[in-house]
Amino acid sequence: MTDDTHTFGDGVLGATVSAHGAELRALRAGGRDLLWSGQEPWRRHSPVLFPIVGRLVDDTAWIDGRGYHMTQHGFARDCAFRWLERDETGCRLELVDTAQTREVFPFAFSLVIEYRITQGRLSVGYCVTNPDVQRVLSASLGAHPAFIWPLAPDVPKNRHVIEFDQPEPEDVRRLDGGLLLPDPLPTPVRGRMLHLDEALFTHDALIMDRPASRGLTYRIPDGPGLRLTWEGFAQLGIWMKPGADFLCIEPWYGLASPVGFKGEFSTRPAVFHLQPGQEWRASWQIGCI
Numbered sequence: 633m634t635d636d637t638h639t640f641g642d643g644v645l646g647a648t649v650s651a652h653g654a655e656l657r658a659l660r661a662g663g664r665d666l667l668w669s670g671q672e673p674w675r676r677h678s679p680v681l682f683p684i685v686g687r688l689v690d691d692t693a694w695i696d697g698r699g700y701h702m703t704q705h706g707f708a709r710d711c712a713f714r715w716l717e718r719d720e721t722g723c724r725l726e727l728v729d730t731a732q733t734r735e736v737f738p739f740a741f742s743l744v745i746e747y748r749i750t751q752g753r754l755s756v757g758y759c760v761t762n763p764d765v766q767r768v769l770s771a772s773l774g775a776h777p778a779f780i781w782p783l784a785p786d787v788p789k790n791r792h793v794i795e796f797d798q799p800e801p802e803d804v805r806r807l808d809g810g811l812l813l814p815d816p817l818p819t820p821v822r823g824r825m826l827h828l829d830e831a832l833f834t835h836d837a838l839i840m841d842r843p844a845s846r847g848l849t850y851r852i853p854d855g856p857g858l859r860l861t862w863e864g865f866a867q868l869g870i871w872m873k874p875g876a877d878f879l880c881i882e883p884w885y886g887l888a889s890p891v892g893f894k895g896e897f898s899t900r901p902a903v904f905h906l907q908p909g910q911e912w913r914a915s916w917q918i919g920c921i
């Protein structure tokens with residue numbers, strides 16, 4: 633443990649979290665890395681997306697008639713969080729608004745993230761609170777964990793699958809320049825099964841804006857895998873950078889702005905609204921199978 637990072641676990645699963653961005657930097661089981669290493673071509677591991685998911689048109693949030701410059705996925709992933717708690721099974725961190733955050737997002741907020749490992753399973757919980765006594769807080773939040781792909785070095789990527797808990801017949805959404813295209817497209821999921829291939833991500837992320845499932849298994853048929861579940865999130869993104877050895881499976885409460893969107897920030901799709909004193913909670917969990 634250092635001031636910058638905290639390593640914890642239960643003997644089955646181990647993790648390292650950084651105060652920078654409250655980012656999960658490592659996840660290991662049986663001496664095997666489960667999380668992407670954060671090297672080129674994508675130098676992140678599991679960034680926290682807040683107060684937006686995806687991009688804004690012209691990287692600008694219009695709030696009360698004024699434009700605020702905010703880049704893709706928001707600022708939390710590049711902020712220093714404060715440690716609230718650190719012990720052998722996990723940690724809690726907090727980010728609150730500052731003069732610097734209010735220059736790009738003029739709201740008071742508290743974002744607390746808790747990491748906890750129990751019985752070989754990591755749980756990541758989020759709590760956003762509106763401490764303002766008068767103003768409504770509108771925001772989005774997403775997880776962005778990058779798991780290794782392939783899961784075993786001698787198995788081709790296209791032998792991997794994602795199996796959802798429920799059939800997923802709904803159309804999916806795609807992006808153009810990081811912005812949400814208006815027309816949905818037929819899903820590549822067949823029943824409950826998505827057969828993975830790099831070609832799925834030639835045109836950026838695969839976005840499920842109305843998933844029926846709240847859990848899935850990412851695995852090699854008849855081989856190792858990961859079990860991911862979530863609560864409180866409404867959307868799911870799946871993404872990889874072509875040529876890289878990771879797959880991001882991302883529970884979100886939020887979407888990129890639609891192409892051409894010029895409305896008020898609070899009217900963007902998939903935004904939660906917190907009255908003064910109100911809080912929003914969500915979580916996801918991961919373990920080996």
